[in-house]
Amino acid sequence: MSTVSVNVEHLTRVEGHGNIVLNAKDGTVEKVEWQVSEAPRFFESFVRGRPWDELSFLTSRICGICSIGHSLTSLKATEAAMQIPISDQTGMLRRLALHAENMQSHILHVGYLVAPDMFRVGSVFPLVPDHKDLVLKIVKMHRLANELSTLVCGRTTHPITMIPGGFSWIPSQRALLEYQQHLRDIIPVCEDVGQALLDNCHMLPDFSRETEYIGLTSDEEYALYDGVIASTDTGTHPVEEYESVANEFIVPQSTAKYTKHHRDSYMVGALARFNLNSDQLHPLAMQWALKFQLKPLCYNPFMNSIAQVVEYIHSVEDGILLIDKLVEQGINRDERP
Amino acid sequence: MKPTVAFFDFSSCEGCQLQIANLEETVLDVADKVNIVEFREVMKEHAEAYDIAIVEGSICRPMDEERLRKIRKNATILIALGACAHLGSVQRLGNQWTAEENKEEVYGKTIPEVTDDSNPFFEQPRHRSLDEIVPVDLVIPGCPIDRNEFVKVLVALLQGKKPPIPDYPVCVECKKRENVCLFTIGKFCMGPVARAGCNAICPTYGLGCEACRGYVSHPHEKAQTDVLKKYGLSTEEIMNRKTMYTYKYVEKQQEKPREKEVKA
Numbered sequence: 001m002s003t004v005s006v007n008v009e010h011l012t013r014v015e016g017h018g019n020i021v022l023n024a025k026d027g028t029v030e031k032v033e034w035q036v037s038e039a040p041r042f043f044e045s046f047v048r049g050r051p052w053d054e055l056s057f058l059t060s061r062i063c064g065i066c067s068i069g070h071s072l073t074s075l076k077a078t079e080a081a082m083q084i085p086i087s088d089q090t091g092m093l094r095r096l097a098l099h100a101e102n103m104q105s106h107i108l109h110v111g112y113l114v115a116p117d118m119f120r121v122g123s124v125f126p127l128v129p130d131h132k133d134l135v136l137k138i139v140k141m142h143r144l145a146n147e148l149s150t151l152v153c154g155r156t157t158h159p160i161t162m163i164p165g166g167f168s169w170i171p172s173q174r175a176l177l178e179y180q181q182h183l184r185d186i187i188p189v190c191e192d193v194g195q196a197l198l199d200n201c202h203m204l205p206d207f208s209r210e211t212e213y214i215g216l217t218s219d220e221e222y223a224l225y226d227g228v229i230a231s232t233d234t235g236t237h238p239v240e241e242y243e244s245v246a247n248e249f250i251v252p253q254s255t256a257k258y259t260k261h262h263r264d265s266y267m268v269g270a271l272a273r274f275n276l277n278s279d280q281l282h283p284l285a286m287q288w289a290l291k292f293q294l295k296p297l298c299y300n301p302f303m304n305s306i307a308q309v310v311e312y313i314h315s316v317e318d319g320i321l322l323i324d325k326l327v328e329q330g331i332n333r334d335e336r337p
Numbered sequence: 338m339k340p341t342v343a344f345f346d347f348s349s350c351e352g353c354q355l356q357i358a359n360l361e362e363t364v365l366d367v368a369d370k371v372n373i374v375e376f377r378e379v380m381k382e383h384a385e386a387y388d389i390a391i392v393e394g395s396i397c398r399p400m401d402e403e404r405l406r407k408i409r410k411n412a413t414i415l416i417a418l419g420a421c422a423h424l425g426s427v428q429r430l431g432n433q434w435t436a437e438e439n440k441e442e443v444y445g446k447t448i449p450e451v452t453d454d455s456n457p458f459f460e461q462p463r464h465r466s467l468d469e470i471v472p473v474d475l476v477i478p479g480c481p482i483d484r485n486e487f488v489k490v491l492v493a494l495l496q497g498k499k500p501p502i503p504d505y506p507v508c509v510e511c512k513k514r515e516n517v518c519l520f521t522i523g524k525f526c527m528g529p530v531a532r533a534g535c536n537a538i539c540p541t542y543g544l545g546c547e548a549c550r551g552y553v554s555h556p557h558e559k560a561q562t563d564v565l566k567k568y569g570l571s572t573e574e575i576m577n578r579k580t581m582y583t584y585k586y587v588e589k590q591q592e593k594p595r596e597k598e599v600k601a
Contacts, residue, residue, distance in 0.1 A: 252458075
């Protein structure tokens with residue numbers, strides 16, 4: 001007779017509050033639960049009655065790390081509901097803003113939260129004495145991402161300038177071109193960090209099992225900002241039918257809702273987008289995916305961190321191209337919705 | 338001995354703690370000057386006592402109150418980090434409805450033992466600031482906090498000096514930046530009553546201030562209402578301006594007459 005009982009209250013090195021409970025007896029798992037104890041904040045309820053042009057600033061506060069994504073989804077919903085058009089320039093600046101956030105969020109996760117596991121230490125702080133050069137390169141990648149948020153959105157967390165129909169402030173051509181050079185300069189830094197992670201990649205467990213992946217897809221580009229909903233199980237679905245893909249339901253151990261689609265659960269995020277759209281990656285990002293032997297369909301969720309490295313490089317490449325396009329058509333700093 | 342510092346988070350977007358990471362290279366200097374003993378978001382370590390507890394987030398349920406009281410007991414100095422800890426921030430807008438109404442809007446009809454009050458995760462949710470539960474020694478305001486201000490406060494604390502949080506309105510900083518007053522171009526702003534320290538960042542980018550850092554100690558609220566009226570806002574629009582981050586003040590004003598009734 002042997003009993004195993006695991007009770008992790010407030011899992012560390014993750015955003016938000018979650019617990020893991022596992023009970024096993026004589027080799028049989030009796031209970032395994034992922035609990036989300038995060039206090040409910042009732043966004044869906046308290047936005048009722050608020051002014052329409054304020055909503056993206058409220059929903060931005062859902063998450064500090066991905067506040068740009070929450071602002072953009074809200075703005076797109078408001079613009080769709082009220083038939084507010086946006087210009088090409090707005091579309092490109094928004095794509096830049098989303099790249100900034102994806103780069104920031106991805107390197108924060110891979111560099112500060114996952115890398116310590118790959119180097120067998122408890123957090124990023126003990127990584128400093130033995131790997132100071134690597135940590136400083138990760139910080140540099142993080143800083144670069146935040147500088148792009150500041151350039152386009154006015155600051156790093158909770159964007160200021162993005163409003164329904166466009167922007168309240170637009171960066172200068174000179175500032176954008178200066179930043180473009182920083183993007184070019186970061187490529188060797190990305191490759192050094194990529195190599196350090198590749199050397200320790202064997203530390204990532206292989207937990208492959210068939211999974212449904214859901215994300216955006218588009219004929220035009222590796223989809224982050226716009227497109228239609230795609231599933232690796234069922235193909236594409238129009239955005240208007242998102243509820244039939246989300247299928248929210250409630251369980252007692254979680255204040256966050258659960259979702260399911262074609263199976264009992266599905267995965268979203270970098271690995272999902274990679275699995276759906278990898279053939280649209282820019283060349284250097286593709287090259288690094290191959291180095292990590294990351295190929296679609298990859299069913300190992302631990303490879304999500306590697307997909308994030310690949311997406312970071314893709315965002316750098318795409319950022320350079322977007323700034324070229326913006327400059328080529330001439331930046332209109334006076335454009336207001 | 339380096340002072341021990343612990344970070345904790347309650348109901349929030351965790352964006353204020355993110356500003357610590359956003360200090361970039363400077364975060365390594367901070368980690369050099371203090372001994373960070375608990376920071377759930379980035380470290381696995383756990384501590385039972387600390388000189389300074391830095392707490393982000395609003396307090397929602399009985400289980401959150403209990404955890405905050407424990408943190409208060411273990412800490413010498415307790416700092417409220419950001420608008421959620423300071424004011425209750427945007428989620429406090431939900432206090433306009435009952436907990437049951439909020440639950441029904443988000444989760445649908447209450448399910449016994451799933452979303453009703455017998456489940457501690459869903460028990461009597463109501464958002465409050467830290468100082469409504471325990472004594473708070475210091476507030477670093479803002480949504481999000483200004484990371485440079487965070488460093489200044491920490492340095493002042495380490496040197497035994499008074500932390501430099503301004504007590505004048507955002508208009509002062511806005512004038513210093515030579516911005517065009519938003520009222521003169523048809524926009525609205527809480528700058529005249531809102532606490533400065535953000536360097537008027539939102540007006541600088543063309544957006545009205547929403548007082549995420551709360552009001553100054555003695556705001557001219559009536560004058561502000563008159564200004565908003567003068568520029569054509571309806572009563573409802575004025576209330577919207579006064580509540581985005583600062584519904585706490587409205588709630589407190591509504592409570593006052595009731596307190597008097599009880600006393601009488």
